[in-house]
Amino acid sequence: EAGVAQSPRYKIIEKRQSVAFWCNPISGHATLYWYQQILGQGPKLLIQFQNNGVVDDSQLPKDRFSAERLKGVDSTLKIQPAKLEDSAVYLCASSKDRQQETQYFGPGTRLLVL
């Protein structure tokens, strides 16, 4: 069974530029999560999808971050414009459903904003 795929693995941009990350969850997983992990901290949930609907986006900075999950499969997370404090690893995870199930994490995208 293929795991959660993410791309790109690394990205370096200048502040005020835009960037997008892509995630392909495990086949058949209805729930998809985007996390931000700043160096030395635990992951922070940014947004959670159930199929193609948003379940929770309370911690997503909506003035600059956006995410979508068209057709309930792949997802993209966008930052526009980026700030220095957005430098972090962006992790995508998926699970079979919202309740009880284990989350499987992708390798992450390491973003550096200069």
Added chain:
Amino acid sequence: ELKVEQNPLFLSMQEGKNYTIYCNYSTTSDRLYWYRQDPGKSLESLFVLLSNGAVKQEGRLMASLDTKARLSTLHITAAVHDLSATYFCAVALSGDDKIIFGKGTRLHILP
């Protein structure tokens, strides 16, 4: 607001010793997760604990949950160097989908 506290945040121990990592949380929860993260890597799921008194074991690691005390423990038995990593607990609010992670416990096992 749900808060998750882990302690210790850093732990250096010798091989062969036993130790426990603690995870306290502030409000009612119905799911608790333990993850492992190696440096520069993603998170690997270790345990999902769903009910009061739940205990799960895998190799030298054993996790337990006391929902009344709002406490989970991750016990390491006869530690080996390969267990060196950062361990996170994460808690989901009852009736909610939001998952909050602790700051992690960086475990270093000396050979």
